[in-house]
Amino acid sequence: MNSGKERREAKRISYICEVECEGAGINRLATRITDLSVTGAFIDSMINYAPGTQLTLKFRVKDQPIETECEVRYSLRQMGMGVQFVNMRPEHLALLEHLIEGKPLVAPAAPTPVVEAKPAPAANAQYMLTGNFAIVSLFDVIQIIENNHLTGALIIASAVAAGEIHFTDGRIVGAELPGAIGQDALIKFLDVTEGSFTFNKSETEYRRTIQAGSNMGLMLDLLRLKDEEAAFSSMSDS
Numbered sequence: 001m002n003s004g005k006e007r008r009e010a011k012r013i014s015y016i017c018e019v020e021c022e023g024a025g026i027n028r029l030a031t032r033i034t035d036l037s038v039t040g041a042f043i044d045s046m047i048n049y050a051p052g053t054q055l056t057l058k059f060r061v062k063d064q065p066i067e068t069e070c071e072v073r074y075s076l077r078q079m080g081m082g083v084q085f086v087n088m089r090p091e092h093l094a095l096l097e098h099l100i101e102g103k104p105l106v107a108p109a110a111p112t113p114v115v116e117a118k119p120a121p122a123a124n125a126q127y128m129l130t131g132n133f134a135i136v137s138l139f140d141v142i143q144i145i146e147n148n149h150l151t152g153a154l155i156i157a158s159a160v161a162a163g164e165i166h167f168t169d170g171r172i173v174g175a176e177l178p179g180a181i182g183q184d185a186l187i188k189f190l191d192v193t194e195g196s197f198t199f200n201k202s203e204t205e206y207r208r209t210i211q212a213g214s215n216m217g218l219m220l221d222l223l224r225l226k227d228e229e230a231a232f233s234s235m236s237d238s
Helices: 004-009 089-102 138-147 182-191 215-237
Strands: 012-025 026-036 040-044 054-061 064-077 080-086 127-130 154-156 163-168 171-177 196-202
Touching: 012 040, 026 089, 040 064, 054 080, 054 089, 054 163, 064 089, 127 138, 138 154, 138 163, 138 196, 138 215, 154 182, 163 182, 171 215, 182 215
Parallel strands: none
Antiparallel strands: 012 026, 012 054, 026 040, 026 127, 040 080, 054 064, 064 080, 127 196, 154 163, 154 196, 163 171
16 A cells, blocks of 8 residues: 555665666667666656556666666656666665665575577677667657767668668768768658668767768758758649
8 A cells, every 4th residue: 555655755866877778669778877766767868658668677786787677657858757667676676775775785696697699799889779760750869869979870771761870979970872872861761750770889980971060950951952852843743
């Protein structure tokens, strides 16, 4: 009967760490936690989900990995979302209680880890974000990359356009698909509303084929250009 009251009164601390979110159309979203309690956390994210959405979180406390299911309890537009932990393993709960409430930590005997063979990542690239455009728009994905000042390639697989958009420190610096590069390629991605995407972080900056002061200004200019071309084509047909 008192579980709701206990959750609301759970002690929270300011705690910043990287977190991976999985589920709800995005297979992996790398962002951060900004405060933490034994019952939940607040996650910085430009992509927010409706209350009741189920996610899986992976983060670290005192260099120890924690993986738990959670449920979105509330969302703040363009700020983040509050989540409540669900079915957290006892050893992970003990670790949070040790960090937040100062309880003694008794570490359980660690099981023998099972190491799974995984393909080696591409040289100089780090897989970071992947998902589906049926859930998240291209503009939202670009905003996430910009807000996190990421350098790398957004790889898009869609029947409308398949290729890459290149970023340096969060800014669009290039795009390419078969038969087109630069703005000629980027404008073709504006019609993408289905398909999948993967962002690969890279330490190497890409060759600049697009000059723009801001991502938003660039995308708005391309949308205007696309509308003008459609209007001109309509007039020509008539």
